[in-house]
Amino acid sequence: MKRVLVLGGTGFVGRHVCEHLVRRGCGVTVLTRRATHARAVQHLPGLTVMEGDVHDETTLRRLLPGHDAVVHLVAILHGSNAAFERAHVALPRALARACLASEVRRVIHVSALGADPATATSAPSRYLRSKSQGEAVLRDAAQTTGGTGLQLTVLRPSVIFGSDDRFLNLFATLQRVFPVVPLAGAEARFQPVWVEDVAEAVTRCLFDAGTVDQTYELCGPTVLSLRELVRLAGRSAGVQRPVIGLPALLGRLQAMVMECAPGEPLMSRDNLDSMQVPNVSTGRFPTLNALGITPASPLAIVPGYLGPSDRLQVLRARGPGAKHR
Incomplete structure (x- = not known):
């Protein structure tokens, strides 16, 4: 052992x-x-x-x-x-x-x-x-x-996303509270895993x-912008709101204001700086497939934990013939 x-x-x-x-x-x-x-x-x-x-x-x-x-x-x-x-x-x-x-x-x-x-x-x-x-x-x-x-x-x-994440769950919560979502870095690209x-x-x-x-x-199999991820969270939770991408200057101002709020900020200027580098596979290194893992897509998994519970969605994410873990 x-x-x-x-x-x-x-x-x-x-x-x-x-x-x-x-x-x-x-x-x-x-x-x-x-x-x-x-x-x-x-x-x-x-x-x-x-x-x-x-x-x-x-x-x-x-x-x-x-x-x-x-x-x-x-x-x-x-x-x-x-x-x-x-x-x-x-x-x-x-x-x-x-x-x-x-x-x-x-x-x-x-x-x-x-x-x-x-x-x-x-x-x-x-x-x-x-x-x-x-x-x-x-x-x-x-x-x-x-x-x-x-x-x-x-x-x-x-x-990284999952049923107890502080990422897509947060965006779902915000859309339950606010009628619109002003979003800095809306076009930043991710490959959620x-x-x-x-x-x-x-x-x-x-x-x-x-x-x-x-x-x-x-990385997961799907490349999505931050805007698309926010929309996925809202759609899955049944509360999708309009997402308004902010110009760079306004986005930085939004992040600076969030940094001043009590507790852990929702977004910081350093987060925006990180988003300058696309958060997607470079193709220079082996991936999950090299470890024998078929990566799950957030499009299949996220509705299962933000919306009505549906275990079949989790199983479908593994693809045909995939083993249940």
């Missing part, structure tokens, strides 16, 4: 990853600052919740022995330069040192589509620059001479030594 340490296991993607790992017979450890954050996964058989600071290298070194692999999912979408540096660069650096010191070499790193170490200083947003730098840190640790470096697999998903496909990709990589030193782009 593989024993896997999951960093970010209480988040949206992490919860699904934990479920898939447990179904494959893995023992899973989830590190979280407060055990109450892990209520959604603590019932899973073979899963252990440990309290601690994921950013503390001493804690990582203490927990790693006895594990066979680490799945790194920690990420933020908003924040200052210092916050992005801490989450996306300093943490991978601490993790790499802790793994090498503990001789736990297998690491699955969930990055982001658009990240690339070659653009670590030139990418248009703080998010993409820091994600790129974090990848570079782990790749350096994987290239240690003598075969003693990390055994690294990098997964770069497009925007189902969270279940991402979780399955993580699991298959852990059990396939051939994925070491590989980078995979995790």
